Each structure stands twice: as structure tokens, then as C-alpha cells.
Amino acid sequence: MLSLLSEVEDCESEIIRIRRYVHANPELTYKEFETAKLVAEKLRSLGIEVKTGVGGTGVVGLLKSKRDGNVVGLRADMDALPVVENVDVPFRSKNEGVMHACGHDTHIAMLLGAAMLLAKHRDELRGAVKFLFQPAEEHGGRGGAKPMIEAGAMKDPKVDFVFGLHIDGDTPSRVFWLREGSILAAPDTFKIRIKGRGGHGSEPHKTIDPIFVSAQVIMALQGVSSRMIDQTEPFVVSVCSIHSGSKDNIIPDDAVLEGTIRTLNEHIRAQAKRNVQNVTRSVCRAFKATCEIDFMKDAYPVTVNDPKVAKRVFSILRTIKGTRTIEKKPILGGEDFSRFLQEAPGVFYFLGTRNPQKGCVHPNHSSKFKVDEDVLKYGSVSLAMLALEFGAAGQHSRAPRS
């Protein structure tokens, strides 16, 4: 480990160079063409086998060792967000209106940094490392993980353990955090169309007022949260947009509500969705309105860290000098890394980058999001260590294959 920390000093400037290049040239969901090309070229230059066009613009690298062991998957996402960058740095986005505001540029750079370290340590490696560079994490529905898995990214050779690292603007620099079990939510979104019957604003009794019914539905949905779901289980329902009406004296025909529900367990998730539908239909029926309720298809599952793997990850990360590793409460954002975790046990973990002295104080997705680049080398070391340690997990008694 000590050697990895000193070796990463040699790669640090390259890691930062890659990060800045990708940051200056961000690409949106499923359009990560140039980014994927850069990733594939870098992996090939390290002697790593590469497949491109996996599930869209995904890239899979395979680094094999000569010794028996596990296959460890390490994942980075590559897409940027439709945000106008509001940070004054020399490598500001050249693609106006597109910004790496979630830090996926750093994920690419950190994973390529890990690849540089692991390629050097090929002889000490057991099993193999699969580098999973995925498109379209920010898609929200059909994110890039699912098509990559469908294209066989987790097979041949089958991935035994999988890890994903995310940069976190809310946590202090050089602090890793994770937890056992659920760490991120299932981010379901819904659209409710309430159909009434329009008319004159002065004669509501002759109409079925969809705006009034919408108000009742919004109130009743908070009752799902406070009166129908176990209060010890996190559950959020937020109606985030309402569209209806055209003029101050016309009762419109319909209203459209859109919102999101967040849950941390698949059982509660199913129950919450059922309750949202039942309550909405019942309230509409009470006032003679009808409704259509659609949940977005392919919403990401809950991101669940395998408890045993997480325990081991805690102890591995805690050996990295210059960093701290802590446990934190789950957050109700979503991640399609959850899909990789349905294929193999593993862990999703975070690395803090908040550093007020460098002006790195804004959260991910902000137009002012700024990363403390000094943390990147630690991210690379952590990924390389997980590959080395989990590649050898349970393999110590076996003789090396020559």
C-alpha cells in the first residue's frame, strides 16, 4: 500500500491532466463518443484489453493476471450534465451549456489512475480487473448500467466483486465514506394527469375542477408518507411540478402533476408506489375526477452495499495515509451503479472534495461545483487497493498459477 501511495505521485499529474481535458470537453448522456475514445486509448496504452461500444458508448477494459483469483469490477461513469458552467478555471467547459457538474470527469481520471497503478502491479495481481466505463448515469431512466450488463459487461469472465466511487462536494476533502446496506435510494418519478371538466370560474358546481382536486391529491400524498408507511423507514414524496389552466376565470379540463418518491428498501418502495396510486385514485373519485398515473419505467433500484464486503472495504480504506474513512447516513439520491450491485456483491463509496480554502464549497450538480484535485490520487489508490485485495480474497491458500 505504501508503495501505491508513493507510486501515485508519479501518475498524479497525468490523472489531473486527464481530468482537466475531460472537464473541458464534457459530453451528455449517451453522447460520450470522444470521452470513450480517450478512455479506450489510455487503457490500450497500458496493455489492457479493450472492448468499445458496450451498451452504447460504454468501454470495458480487462487486465488479466497469471494467477488464480477473483474478477474485480471497477466502475466510472462518463456523462456530463446540461448545466452552464459558472466556475472560472482555465479548463472551463468548451461545450457551452454542458458541464461535468457531478464530477464524472474525476471518476474517469481516478479510474484511469487506478489502471496505471494496476498495470504496473500486474505480477502481484490475482484474478483480473474489469474496468467498467459506463455511459449515461444521469439519464435517470434507462441509464448506461443496464445496457452494459445486457451486453455482457459483467460476464466472460464473470465479475465476482464490483466497486464504484463517487466524488462528494458535501464531504470534506480526503474523507472517504460508505455504509453497510442501503446507501442510496430508488429514485422513482411519477406523472399524474387529473381529468376533470372545465367551465366558468363563477360556476364551479357545474364543473369538475382539476386544480382543486390536484390540491387535495397533493395533501393526501403527504398522508401516505406520515400515516401509511412505517415511520422508521425513510420515504419521501415530493410533487415538483403542476401544470394547468390558461386564464383567471376558466376552470380547465385537466391538470398534470409530476414528482418523485424516494425509498431505501424494495419492499417499502413497492408499498409506497401502491399507496400513491390508491390514494390518488380515491381522492379523484371522491370529487368525480378521473386520473392516469404513470411511473417512469426502468427507474434505478436501491443501491445496496453488501455488508461483509463493506466491512472489509472500511478496513482497507482506513490504511490509506492522509485520508479518513467514516460511516454516514444514506442519502436519497439515486445511482444506476445499483444495477451492477444486483449482479455481484460490492460497494459504492464516496470521496469528499469540499475544501473552503480552495473555493470547493458547492454541491454536486451546482453550476459552481468545483473539485479539490488533490483528492484524486487517493481515489485512484483506493480503487487499485480494492482490486488487489478483493482479487486475492479467499485465494490465499491456493498456489499461484504459473
Ligand SMILES: [Zn+2]
Ligand atoms: Zn449526478
Ligand SMILES: [Zn+2]
Ligand atoms: Zn454522479
